Amino acid sequence: MIPTTEALRELGRILAAGGVENPTREARLILAHALGVDLAALWALDEVDPEPAFALARRRAAREPLAYITGAKGFWSLDLAVSPATLIPRPDTETLIEAALRHRPDRRTIRTILDLGTGTGALLLAALAEYPDAFGIGIDRVPAACALARANAARTGLAARAAFCCGDWADALAARFDLILANPPYIPSADIPGLMAEVAAHEPASALDGGADGFDAYRRIVADLPRLLAPGGLAILEAGIGQAAPLAALAAAHGLDATAEPDLAGIPRAVIMAAREKYS
Numbered sequence: 001m002i003p004t005t006e007a008l009r010e011l012g013r014i015l016a017a018g019g020v021e022n023p024t025r026e027a028r029l030i031l032a033h034a035l036g037v038d039l040a041a042l043w044a045l046d047e048v049d050p051e052p053a054f055a056l057a058r059r060r061a062a063r064e065p066l067a068y069i070t071g072a073k074g075f076w077s078l079d080l081a082v083s084p085a086t087l088i089p090r091p092d093t094e095t096l097i098e099a100a101l102r103h104r105p106d107r108r109t110i111r112t113i114l115d116l117g118t119g120t121g122a123l124l125l126a127a128l129a130e131y132p133d134a135f136g137i138g139i140d141r142v143p144a145a146c147a148l149a150r151a152n153a154a155r156t157g158l159a160a161r162a163a164f165c166c167g168d169w170a171d172a173l174a175a176r177f178d179l180i181l182a183n184p185p186y187i188p189s190a191d192i193p194g195l196m197a198e199v200a201a202h203e204p205a206s207a208l209d210g211g212a213d214g215f216d217a218y219r220r221i222v223a224d225l226p227r228l229l230a231p232g233g234l235a236i237l238e239a240g241i242g243q244a245a246p247l248a249a250l251a252a253a254h255g256l257d258a259t260a261e262p263d264l265a266g267i268p269r270a271v272i273m274a275a276r277e278k279y280s
């Protein structure tokens with residue numbers, strides 16, 4: 001056992017040596033997680049056994065994402081389990097839920113939701129939490145991601161309104177949906193090695209790699225939207241930096257109206273698409 005302050009100092013040193021951006025804050029989070037207490041309770045402890053936290057800090061110093069170490073990440077109103085099978089949900093992706101709520105503010109109008117490339121289930125589960133009459137399907141090609149999303153549906157109390165299937169985008173679906181959400185892999189293959197170490201070395205290529213121009217998944221998904229959208233339905237796709245305009249053009253080429261909305265940093269992030277009639 002050593003004094004808590006000394007443990008935090010040593011944890012901070014391990015993290016800083018690995019180039020972790022905010023070592024002081026993460027030292028507290030890692031120590032609290034290792035001890036199974038919350039941050040408030042941490043301050044009540046005069047002495048701690050630091051060894052389990054040191055082991056976790058060494059993983060973090062090797063730039064493993066904190067969320068993979070703690071096993072959880074907040075998204076929208078939900079606390080989700082995460083795993084290296086898929087992407088850690090990002091705050092930027094919440095822009096898609098904001099856009100859905102802006103364009104479909106009446107919570108009773110959305111009955112069917114499709115989430116393509118569901119990963120942790122983040123988008124589908126956040127949408128189901130907001131649209132209480134909706135049932136949703138999440139599709140992912142990676143079986144371990146489907147299992148994780150299913151576990152998250154149970155964890156968030158939404159399992160009765162969610163189903164998850166393994167599949168290649170919407171190939172196996174013959175139904176129409178009021179709301180379609182997708183945050184597909186969109187990083188151009190050649191850009192992946194240059195991403196921050198947490199992403200490039202630890203998050204799976206299956207969740208990141210969008211092919212040579214980043215548009216492989218967009219082309220597949222957008223081509224299917226006309227047959228997947230219910231009358232009056234909306235599709236909202238996440239775009240990477242600089243991708244919103246070409247993605248809207250791709251949608252237009254498939255007969256869809258499309259417009260982009262920015263994330264909190266002002267980057268056009270959510271591309272909203274609708275068939276036939278206008279969405280607002």
Ligand SMILES: C[S@@+](CC[C@H](N)C(=O)[O-])C[C@H]1O[C@@H](n2cnc3c(N)ncnc32)[C@H](O)[C@@H]1O
Pocket residue numbers: 085086087088089090093116117118119120121122123139140141142145167168169182183184185186206207208
């Ligand atoms: C960028 S991640 C998004 C995960 C989650 N929707 C989110 O926003 O956090 C993309 C997801 O698409 C899945 N995926 C990749 N190719 C796919 C395909 N051909 N069919 C279905 N899912 C696919 C990946 O396994 C991954 O979980």
